[in-house]
Amino acid sequence: MRRHLSRLRGLLPDLRVLALLGTSGFRAAPLLMTASALLYVVGSVASVTGTLGYRVVIDAAARHDAHHAAVGAALVAALFTVSWVCGIVGAMQNSVLTDKVALLINTRLSRLTATVAGLELLERPDRLADLDQVRDNRRSVAGAPRQFLKGLQTLVRGGGILVLLITVYPPIVIVPLLGAVPALADRRASRLLKQADDDLAQDRRLLADLFRITTTAETAKELRISGVTRDLAARHMALGERVRSRSVSAARRSAAWEAGGWLVYAAGFCGAIVLLVLRAAHGHTSPGQVVMAVSLLRRAQGQVSGATDTAGAMGSAFRTAGRLLTLEDEVAAEHIATPRTAPVPARLVDGIRLQDVTFGYHGSREPVLRGVDLTLPAGATVAVVGENGAGKTTLVKLLTGMYRPTAGRITVDGTDLADIEPARWRERTTAAFQDFSRYQLTARQAVGVGDLPRADDDAAVRSAVRRADADATVERLPNGLDTQLGRYFSDGTELSGGQWQRLALARALMREEPLLTVLDEPTAALDAATESALYARWAQAAREGAGRGAVTVLVSHRFSTVRTADVIVVLEGGRVTEVGGHEELMTAGGPYSQLFTLQARGYLDSGRPAAPAG
Ligand SMILES: Nc1ncnc2c1ncn2[C@@H]1O[C@H](COP(=O)(O)OP(=O)(O)OP(=O)(O)O)[C@@H](O)[C@H]1O
Structure with missing residues (x-):
């Protein structure tokens, strides 16, 4: 039972x-x-x-x-x-x-x-x-x-x-029933193809990516300068050949199964016709019955091949729908597993704390962040510095609730971030990233989507544009904020990397009362002086918003900007190695002061005036 x-x-x-x-x-x-x-x-x-x-x-x-x-x-x-x-x-x-x-x-x-x-x-x-x-x-x-x-x-x-x-001759019903043989063979054939599809899925993704990289305008400049176009094209070809030969081999094996199944059916079909003709010759079956039976057997063949096509298509639909349900279940389970009912504080009093936070991406052997203990005080601007791959963006992803720590916890004024519904937390969070999106919308919409409920609020959009120092960019557009952006449309206006970035910044500034503002190298396409001026303005705005206790986290490789932050966090290999203000860290003579001095010397050696003095 x-x-x-x-x-x-x-x-x-x-x-x-x-x-x-x-x-x-x-x-x-x-x-x-x-x-x-x-x-x-x-x-x-x-x-x-x-x-x-x-x-x-x-x-x-x-x-x-x-x-x-x-x-x-x-x-x-x-x-x-x-x-x-x-x-x-x-x-x-x-x-x-x-x-x-x-x-x-x-x-x-x-x-x-x-x-x-x-x-x-x-x-x-x-x-x-x-x-x-x-x-x-x-x-x-x-x-x-x-x-x-x-x-x-x-x-x-x-x-x-x-x-x-x-009604014609009962034993010949065996022929349509023989249809199960090609049906089963077809099932086996489609399973072989599916297995090959699954095995080749990653290679195909890479292939599509290589094709995109080698054929789109976005990457053309970089590829030509670095001279890797041919090498990438050769890799694309070699990978394409490998994928092709493996899928052809799977297709051949699958075709052999299909052909075998149909041969069995064809033998039964021919045998039945011979039998009917012999019976008619001996007067056991009328000519009308023979013609009807042959016509029915041919139709039966059509039904069998139709049924196997249907079974194959249903099999694919079944697998796809199964995957869709599994993904939906997993997403729903994330919500149900931990009922996240804690409210987001209206304002921050203590700030955001990371307590012994460790995080590793799924399938990675090594954690990216290890034992991070950190306080982002309410009202502070916090700069995060570190080498490429140190874990800065990962830290930002945890703070914005994109991922949850593998161990340890992040608290917002004492409330575990894991207990807060991510959507609620994000309503009070705003962010601009280095890999910002280029929305092919009107300039107004491209900025407005930063705060959907106020997307049509002209004053709000213009204020965000002003705070991102993007007024000049918008003024230069043929129809101002109502200009269609991008290359997808014949009347679209394409922007430079820096102009796109300024609009992305404006989008991030649409929310005027966030508790957490994340700026993850969103100004990399702007010059150092503009970046510095922008950060100074935002730091001022952050100080004005200190009554709300808002925390601003900025990730930057430019120390002229970083030095203005209230708290500077140095990440090395996923660990926090230094925390403090600029003066304090310079006096300590640790990694921060070495990096700062190195960059300052670089500026001086190159004779640039905008050196970040200590
Ligand atoms: N989605 C991901 N899946 C698996 N590993 C990832 C993922 N994103 C980042 N990593 C790995 O995590 C490590 C830290 O990456 P992260 O982007 O946080 O570094 P970063 O300090 O922001 O670097 P950069 O200065 O280059 O932007 C890297 O080794 C990277 O390969």
């Missing part, structure tokens, strides 16, 4: 997938789906019973019975007309149905990626592979209602064919 129960429980996930596929058509367009199902049933019955007309016509003709021959011909004409009309109307309805379900699935997929709390879904290789598969194969799920209808058609036609064949 318990074994049965646990087996049933094991079937539950599959049943959920079936329910999703089976009901998607009815949920997207109930009337259309019902009408299509009716059309398929009526068309299938008409198509199979139409073959009865052959029998009537031929046997009547053999008896020189003109009346019955005419009745048979009328039957054939009427039933096949009904079947064709149903087929044509059904096909038209199908494409509408598929589009409606595609919209439903696309919405579900966008909701999944939009509601996911952190970045793991988009950055973890195994989840990324699942997400890629769902994105790439979502049309198969959208086509599930069509496959369901085709399955219904096969069932009705297959049943009708078996019944009519029994």
Whole structure:
């Protein structure tokens, strides 16, 4: 009993997938789906019973019975007309149905990626592979209602064919049943292809990435200067060749299985025809029955190959829908596992604390951050410095709630960040990153999306533009804030890297009362003097917002900017090695002062006037 129960429980996930596929058509367009199902049933019955007309016509003709021959011909004409009309109307309805379900699935997929709390879904290789598969194969799920209808058609036609064949000579029903052989062989063949697809997924992603890098304008300059274009093209070709040969080999093995299965079926089919002809020669079967049976067997063959196509398409839809449900479950589980009901403080009094925080990315052997103890006092500007790969951006991702610490905790005025709903925390957080997005929207929208509820508030957008020192950029645009940006549109205006960055900064400044502002090298495309001036302005704004206790975290490699921060944090190999103000750290003579002196000397040696003096 318990074994049965646990087996049933094991079937539950599959049943959920079936329910999703089976009901998607009815949920997207109930009337259309019902009408299509009716059309398929009526068309299938008409198509199979139409073959009865052959029998009537031929046997009547053999008896020189003109009346019955005419009745048979009328039957054939009427039933096949009904079947064709149903087929044509059904096909038209199908494409509408598929589009409606595609919209439903696309919405579900966008909701999944939009509601996911952190970045793991988009950055973890195994989840990324699942997400890629769902994105790439979502049309198969959208086509599930069509496959369901085709399955219904096969069932009705297959049943009708078996019944009519029994009326001719019962043993020949074995031929349609032999159809299970190619069906099973086809299943095996598609499993081989799927395995190859899974194995090659990462290589294909890399291939697409290499193709993008070598063919898009964004990377063209860098590639030409560094002279790696040919090398990348050669890598692209070698990888492409490897992927091609492995997929061709999988396709060959799969084709061999398919061909084997169909050979078995063909042998049965030919044997049945020989048998029927012999029976007719001995007067056991009428000529009309032979013609009807041959026509039915040919139809049975069509049904078998249709059924295996449907099974293959359903298999792909089943796997894709299964992955979609698993991803949705994982995202939902993240929310349910820890009910995050703690409120976000209206203002910060103590600040943000990291207590013995350790973090490693999924699948990485080494943690990126180790035992980080740090206080970001309320109202302070905190600069984070360190070599490339020291873990600065990772620290920022933890502070903004994109990831949770593997060990240790982050508290906001004593409340564990893990207890706060990420969406609520992000409403009080704003950030600008080095790898900012270039939204191909109007300039107004590209800035306004930084605070959606106020995206249409002209004063708010203009204030953000001013604070990001992006007024000159906007003034130079042909239609000011209403200019369409980007290359996707013929009337779009393309911006320089620095101009895009200024708009990204303005976007980050849309929220006027954040508790945490993160600036992760968002000014790398601007010159040092502009960056310094901008930071000075923001630091001033941060001080003005100190009543709110807002914390500003800036990541920068420019020490002329860093020195202005209240607290400077030095990260080395994922550990905090120094914390303090500029003067304090310079006096200490540790890594910060060495790095600062090195950069200052670089400026002096190059004869630049903007040296960051100690
Ligand atoms: N999504 C990710 N998955 C796995 N490893 C990652 C991921 N992002 C970063 N890393 C690794 O974490 C380490 C720290 O990266 P991080 O981006 O935090 O460094 P950083 O100090 O900001 O560097 P930079 O100054 O170059 O921006 C690096 O070794 C990097 O390879």
